[in-house]
Amino acid sequence: MPQPQMTVLEILNRTKVFFEKKGIPDARLDAEYIISYGLKMKNRMDLYLNFEKPLTPAELDVLRTMVARRATREPLQHIIGDTSFRGFIIKCDRRALIPRPETESLVDMASDCLKGIEKPFIVEIGTGTGAISIACAKEIAGAKVLATDVSEDALALARTNAEANGLAGNSDAESAASSTDSTASASSPSTLTFAQGDLLNAVTADVIAKVTGDATAKIDCLIANLPYIPDSEKDKLQPEVAKYDPALALFGGADGLDLVRKLLQQTEGKLKPGASILLEIGSEQGEMLKAEAEKYPWLEFTGIHKDFCNNIRFVSYKAK
Numbered sequence: 001m002p003q004p005q006m007t008v009l010e011i012l013n014r015t016k017v018f019f020e021k022k023g024i025p026d027a028r029l030d031a032e033y034i035i036s037y038g039l040k041m042k043n044r045m046d047l048y049l050n051f052e053k054p055l056t057p058a059e060l061d062v063l064r065t066m067v068a069r070r071a072t073r074e075p076l077q078h079i080i081g082d083t084s085f086r087g088f089i090i091k092c093d094r095r096a097l098i099p100r101p102e103t104e105s106l107v108d109m110a111s112d113c114l115k116g117i118e119k120p121f122i123v124e125i126g127t128g129t130g131a132i133s134i135a136c137a138k139e140i141a142g143a144k145v146l147a148t149d150v151s152e153d154a155l156a157l158a159r160t161n162a163e164a165n166g167l168a169g170n171s172d173a174e175s176a177a178s179s180t181d182s183t184a185s186a187s188s189p190s191t192l193t194f195a196q197g198d199l200l201n202a203v204t205a206d207v208i209a210k211v212t213g214d215a216t217a218k219i220d221c222l223i224a225n226l227p228y229i230p231d232s233e234k235d236k237l238q239p240e241v242a243k244y245d246p247a248l249a250l251f252g253g254a255d256g257l258d259l260v261r262k263l264l265q266q267t268e269g270k271l272k273p274g275a276s277i278l279l280e281i282g283s284e285q286g287e288m289l290k291a292e293a294e295k296y297p298w299l300e301f302t303g304i305h306k307d308f309c310n311n312i313r314f315v316s317y318k319a320k
Helices: 008-021 027-038 044-049 057-071 076-080 101-113 131-139 152-164 205-212 231-236 258-266 286-291
Strands: 082-085 088-091 121-125 144-149 191-196 219-224 271-280 299-306 312-319
Touching: 008 027, 008 057, 027 044, 027 057, 027 076, 057 076, 076 082, 082 101, 082 131, 088 131, 088 152, 101 131, 101 219, 101 271, 101 312, 121 131, 121 205, 131 144, 131 152, 131 191, 144 152, 144 205, 152 191, 191 205, 258 271, 286 299, 286 312
Parallel strands: 121 144, 121 219, 144 191, 219 271
Antiparallel strands: 082 088, 271 312, 299 312
């Protein structure tokens, strides 16, 4: 006598218990995402409409493979293949950090800083997946966005994401990519261009000329989410980060601020007066950077900012 087929509800409950035993954070939520994705449902809410649906052997095979991957602490976003950043779908893999929801606030901060500026020149250093620059190009009308990274692998991923979101990216700043999103001005479309290089060394006169049309143009807003984890905290990271995120994008020296300080030192003469610098940092680093502000006399330290979880997450500067 054939055994009854397992239902959606049964596999969901079994997966939740299995994930809990493996120490997976948000075990129920991850189980819902994996099962709804594996069964090609539009969203995880569809699970609740299909609890009694029997699963075929082929469907169970697909789910078992995905569940086994998550049990090794492979990030959910790698298994599913993407994540949402301000509503834009961003492909994720080992080439770059997974963009976090908390980082979305940088785009709001940039938009606020740039109000009233036509065709602002925005530079993002360390773009990774390209999520921040894509959102800026899509949401800030007329923006000329330059996204850089030291990693060519990361830039390849960022270009893929730009193209998937209606922005035809390129790695060498050969041509600017126009945004056709409805949030951008029709008469002055936003553009997104990529360049490879170490911090502001990537922002050469030639690149600036290709992005803005003027080799002497200065930056209106500089954004960076650089590696800021202290080297000593490597053993404290969750396996999803330690095993699957690139080390190049994680660690910033003894106190985590080596690259942040190097970037700040490079900004002299590169920004328009009044231009903003927006940096994501660790929760303990805001006061450290505030105390060091006098090292950059061409900049004014303008604040330590919290994310939507009320955690210290950003600092800002303004060019004098």
